[in-house]
Amino acid sequence: RKEVEQDPGPFNVPEGATVAFNCTYSNSASQSFFWYRQDCRKEPKLLMSVYSSGNEDGRFTAQLNRASQYISLLIRDSKLSDSATYLCVVMTTEYGNKLVFGAGTILRVKS
């Protein structure tokens, strides 16, 4: 079983739609959580950190449920430019501060 699991998709949605991605992690010692975005043939870029209290950045909302070891990302009013792969990422200090990535969820926003 992989340490971070995501639905690979693809999620095909029309512009303006709301879409949600989920992710689960297996290591209860994990301390930091992130969503990264990766465009085709590009490097991953940090989209947002994820906190237990939940956090919002414009159209993006991230939630963490430590009890269920579950992370979510909600994108409202999808834009064509949101099309990318979204990587769920966990950092566990018992392994230093390396990042453990999920395989990614593909989002395609269509006009």
Add this chain to the structure above:
Amino acid sequence: GAGVSQSPRYKVAKRGQDVALRCDPISGHVSLFWYQQALGQGPEFLTYFQNEAQLDKSGLPSDRFFAERPEGSVSTLKIQRTQQEDSAVYLCASSLGREGGLGIGETQYFGPGTRLLVL
């Protein structure tokens, strides 16, 4: 300021050839990481440096893989006797790092990667 840079961007190697991949981290960043990303997968950790010290090399898949960062800035990932299964994108990332700390929650900034194809 300049981000993380990597060279070469693309490398084609014949099976059995040795390759060296270079990473220039963001100036002043103490922590440096190497990841391997196979097609359709997320990046997987290879190794981690804090300054010149290699603190974690648990992700290196075999003893054919070797990384160094002799002066605490530029790093080189070397793969000896390349095999077809080594074909992947090799990503370097750096973060600010904190003296004596683990940099919990610190943002890692990724370079554009080196796309390695072993024939």
